[in-house]
Amino acid sequence: DIQMTQSPSTLSASVGDRVTITCRATQIISSWLAWYQQKPGKAPKLLIYKASSLESGVPSRFSGSGSGTEFTLTIRRLQPDDFATYYCQQYNSYPWTFGQGTKVEIK
Amino acid sequence: EVQLLESGGGLVQPGGSLRLSCAASGFTFSSSAMSWVRQAPGKGLEWVSAITSSGGSTYYADSVKGRFTISRDNSKNTLYLQMNSLRAEDTAVYYCAKVPPLSHLKYYFDYWGQGILVTVSS
Numbered sequence: 001d002i003q004m005t006q007s008p009s010t011l012s013a014s015v016g017d018r019v020t021i022t023c024r025a026t027q028i029i030s031s032w033l034a035w036y037q038q039k040p041g042k043a044p045k046l047l048i049y050k051a052s053s054l055e056s057g058v059p060s061r062f063s064g065s066g067s068g069t070e071f072t073l074t075i076r077r078l079q080p081d082d083f084a085t086y087y088c089q090q091y092n093s094y095p096w097t098f099g100q101g102t103k104v105e106i107k
Numbered sequence: 108e109v110q111l112l113e114s115g116g117g118l119v120q121p122g123g124s125l126r127l128s129c130a131a132s133g134f135t136f137s138s139s140a141m142s143w144v145r146q147a148p149g150k151g152l153e154w155v156s157a158i159t160s161s162g163g164s165t166y167y168a169d170s171v172k173g174r175f176t177i178s179r180d181n182s183k184n185t186l187y188l189q190m191n192s193l194r195a196e197d198t199a200v201y202y203c204a205k206v207p208p209l210s211h212l213k214y215y216f217d218y219w220g221q222g223i224l225v226t227v228s229s
């Protein structure tokens with residue numbers, strides 16, 4: 001199985017900051033990577049698919065990059081609504097696996 | 108508007124069974140693979156099971172293989188998860204999730220239900 005590791009696990013940031021979250025895969029997954037945002041008590045929401053494609057309706061301050069085994073999610077100019085937990089997911093092969101999550105907290 | 112509405116959760120004793128349902132609307136259900144993803148209290152997301160659009164192929168995480176069965180009724184736009192031999196570690200919120208059409212086993216999830224809590228405890 002492909003393991004996904006996110007770093008950091010927790011990130012403290014202020015409104016307006018640029019935030020970067022990293023996701024690493026234990027095998028090459030090409031660009032088959034998605035990013036989700038989850039707020040407490042809510043379902044995850046798709047942000048990015050195929051490593052860098054922005055889902056419809058997602059603000060352009062979110063961007064994704066990477067291929068192979070290393071990927072990043074960047075949030076430009078962090079907004080109050082962006083404080084949440086973020087997960088990466090590989091979909092190169094079954095079983096589909098998630099990272100452990102990165103919680104973005106208010107500094 | 109895509110809607111996914113889970114039902115059937117609740118409290119069950121270890122070794123017991125439960126069947127979850129997910130009623131889908133707002134898209135062509137028979138054209139999309141579907142999946143279940145769970146989240147134990149305070150933990151991350153864990154993919155559980157998936158089924159192709161026709162229902163002809165099913166996939167399971169090792170943690171549930173042999174105990175859970177995913178199925179779908181395309182005439183009723185409904186996804187199911189039959190959970191048998193439940194264990195305490197199956198306690199989680201279970202999400203029904205839609206896979207974008209034509210994904211050919213490249214399964215990510217573009218819409219999620221609100222989730223339903225399953226608690227396995229005596």
